[in-house]
Structure formats: structure tokens, C-alpha cells
Amino acid sequence: MPTPSMEDYIEIIYNLIESKGYARVSDIAETLEVHPSSVTKMVQKLDKDEYLLYEKYRGFILTEKGKKVGERLVFRHELLEDFLEIIGVEKENIYNDVEGIEHHLSWNSIDRVGDLVKYFKEDQKRVEDLKEVQKRNQQ
């Protein structure tokens, strides 16, 4: 099982590869706001655990295992962003909050949040009712 920190890296690597076709140490460092040296160390660990194939100085690619995990992580991340957005959390908090909690929820909870998102998406009235509760509540 990957640690939370490993998951952060796998997720970002997966996203970078999706969007640009490759992932570089410096991109990852920038995205996660850590030093390149920390990235190198994590990449070596992810290679050891077979989430990716690493050749030093040359780069790395995700293994099947890495891709599969990455896909789930991205799905989960997006779902949680949707959820926080729907319930009205401010944009500037969403990314950090998702970043913080995504590694700590059971798949059971993720599934239930998925249902909840569907519940709101399939009937706009429900979102409006929620906004009503919020409005009433705030004063």
C-alpha cells in the first residue's frame, strides 16, 4: 500500500503524463512545492515498489500497476473536488483540503460521496435547498 506521500507523487505523475506525455523531476517539485532532491528520492522509492520504471537522469514511466493506481487516485481527487464545490466551499480552500483528505478516506466513504454528488447533480433544486439552509444558517 502506498503511503499518503507516495500517493501524492503517483497522482501528480499520472496527471503530468496524461497532459504532457512525460513527467520531469522539476515539474513535480514545482507542483508539490518540494525540492527536486526530495522528488528524486521518492521516485527511487516508487521504482523500488514498482509503481514506475526509473532510469537515473533519463526519466521514468509508470508501470501498469502505477497507471492503475494513478487512475483511481485522479478519479478520487476529482470526485472530492466536485463534492466540496457543490457544498459551497470557497475555491481557494478546495485544492488544499482535497490534498489533505484524499489519502485518508476508505473506498466505502468515497463511494458514498460519489452517490451524494450524483444526488445533487441530478436535481438542481436540491442544491438550491442546500443554499437555503446555508443562508438561513449564516446569520
Place this chain on the structure above:
Amino acid sequence: MPTPSMEDYIEIIYNLIESKGYARVSDIAETLEVHPSSVTKMVQKLDKDEYLLYEKYRGFILTEKGKKVGERLVFRHELLEDFLEIIGVEKENIYNDVEGIEHHLSWNSIDRVGDLVKYFKEDQKRVEDLKEVQKRNQQ
């Protein structure tokens, strides 16, 4: 700012004091499933940061700061448990999931989850509609 781990300790100490009037190293160790020596170390740190007053071998009490923080942490914990319960997460996952995420949500998100819980609590029909979505979704 307390670290997540410090928050765990403050929360448990607060709960123990609420329910029993005092908190012992061994109780905390048992609850958190760590060694007593780890508890002692954290208690010393919490004393240094003025969340509690510590006298070695004799015990400790929460400061005003510690009580205030503890109260908020317990409120947040209970809110998140309510939330997961309402959306239908299984009992055996709730405690761990809350334990995992509670330290990583902004108060903005906590407030919005609070509204959401209120939304469901004030009209049982809404919970039933959610269950409908879940049922439809599962097959």
C-alpha cells in the same frame, strides 16, 4: 498551530477529562494504540506549547488554550461522524476515516459540512431520496 498528531492527543485528553475527570498516560496510550513512552513525549510537547500543564509522574490538566482547542476538535470530530453516518458509510469505517481527515479540512469546509448535515437532518425525505440514488446506483 498544532500538528495533526498533537490534535489527536488534545482531542483524546479532552474527551477523557470530560468523561472521567482526568486523563492518564496509560489511558491515552491504549486509546491511540501507542506506547506510554510516546504519550509522555507528546504530553511534554503539549506542555511546552501551553496546551496543558504537566507535572511529571503526577499528571496534567488542560490550560484554557487547551480546553478551547479541545472543544473545537471534539465538535469537528462529532460533526464528521454525523456526516459519514448520514450518507451511509459503514460503522466500521467511520471512526478511522474521521480520524484520518479531521485534521486536514479548513474550517470553511467544516462549516459547509455542518450546513449539509443540517440540510439532511431537517427533512428526512432528503435522506430517503439520497438512499434512492444509492440503490439505483449500486446495480
Place this chain on the structure above:
DNA sequence: GAAAAAATTTTGCCTATAAGAAAAAATATT
């Protein structure tokens, strides 16, 4: 009520994870 035994707490030292800083190595650019 003092001595011995048991339980609790603390200290000290070690481990693991993850990150930071600076220097070294490899690669890319001009």
C-alpha cells in the same frame, strides 16, 4: 505502618518517513 511487590511513568537510544541545502554528476544548449 513499613517493606516488598506491582504498576505506572519517564528517560535514553534507535528507527522510519519525508523534506531541505549544498555539492557533484549528467545532460542540454549555444
Place this chain on the structure above:
DNA sequence: AATATTTTTTCTTATAGGCAAAATTTTTTC
């Protein structure tokens, strides 16, 4: 080929926990 950029290595730091031995307190027994 010289220079600039990127990546890696090495060493250090911070947090938190594990384990064993020592210190202290509490309980039991006589």
C-alpha cells in the same frame, strides 16, 4: 567545447513512534 540547466548524492533536520531500562508512585502484604 564551454556554459547552463537539470538531476542526483550526501548530509542534516523534524516529527513521531518503538523498545528497554530506570525512576517513581501505588498497592499489597505482613
